[in-house]
Amino acid sequence: MHTLLLDSEAVDENARMTDVVRAVEDAFGAYERGDAQMPPKSYIDLPQYNGDFRSMPAYLEVRESDSTASDGWDAAGLKWVNVHPDNPADHDLPTVLGTMIYSDPETAFPLAIMDGAELTMKRTGAAAAVATDYLALEDASSLGIVGAGVQSYTQLEAIAAVRSIEEVVVSDLDEARLERFIETFEDEFDIRSGSISEAGHCDVLSTVTPVEDPVVSTEDVGDHTHINAIGADAAGKHELTDALLQSATVVIDDHEQCTHSGEINVPYGTGALTDSDIHGEIGELVVGQKAGRTDETGVTVFDSTGLAIQDVAAAHVVYENARERGDGDEFGMIDTGI
DSSP: OOEEEEOHHHHHHHOOHHHHHHHHHHHHHHHHHTOEEOOOOEEEEEGGGTEEEEEEEEEEEEOTTTOSSSOOEEEEEEEEEEEOTTHHHHHSOOSOOEEEEEEOTTTOOEEEEEEHHHHHHHHHHHHHHHHHHHHSOTTOOEEEEEOOSHHHHHHHHHHTTTSOOOEEEEEOSOHHHHHHHHHHHTTTSEEEEOOHHHHHTSSEEEEOOOOSSOOBOGGGSOTTOEEEEOSOOSTTOOOBOHHHHHHSEEEESOHHHHHHHSTTHHHHHHTSSOGGGEEEEHHHHHTTSSOOOOTTOOOEEEEOOOOHHHHHHHHHHHHHHHHHHTOSEEEOOSOOOO
């Protein structure tokens, strides 16, 4: 047996977004049904390098009767990922690097080792798309994005897979980033730069910034805007004002992660937001235990911290597609001549 090595380009080519969105939706459902194991994300803080490591293992089983797009399957894996903000300037490396080990649950054989950074971007976009599908207006056609960094690209790619997005408004203080983003998509969408309020008054808004002082307030969004709060991934980060969160229907991906390091972590820690202010977890919407958008729903917020089950689901898609296409490099990592 051989292990498949998949670099960032191979992950990109084989992570077909429609497939990843459905697989991530299946993963949320499996987690809610109790068909997944996901120990809490563990952190190794390295203040001397202004960075950290994060370890994210998971196993999930998607039953055929519960799958949204495929036959039943199960999968296991571990993502080893980091955040080192000084990397681009000091080392000419990306802020986020990552490695995904994708294993056969039955034998533990490492089926694939793949780039975890590209995988992270794909599954993060897919998670926002799943939430958008359940919480945004059915006829949503405009998308606002606050922050034109690397995560913004898959936000647009994924959300456009579940809604007929025509207009895109992007807000960022970095003119060069804005220009790159607009140039990438100008042939596909009516896209322009704008203020945070202009972006927030779109039907869907994704916030992908690392701020600790909120930049989006109640006045910055429309009456029925759905917000994907993506940027907060550590304690202290906070993109939306407390008042906005208090007035919105809030859906989270995982209670422990969100209260520790998600968008709600700051107001939850101060008591400004409590469990009674949380509508539910996204998995509850997927399995039908909680309602998504109704005619009475106003502003909605999805607090996305990123779950290991999402990585495993995305890795499953990448591996199966790559094997079918003959992509990647096979190597003999383990001597099986026992």
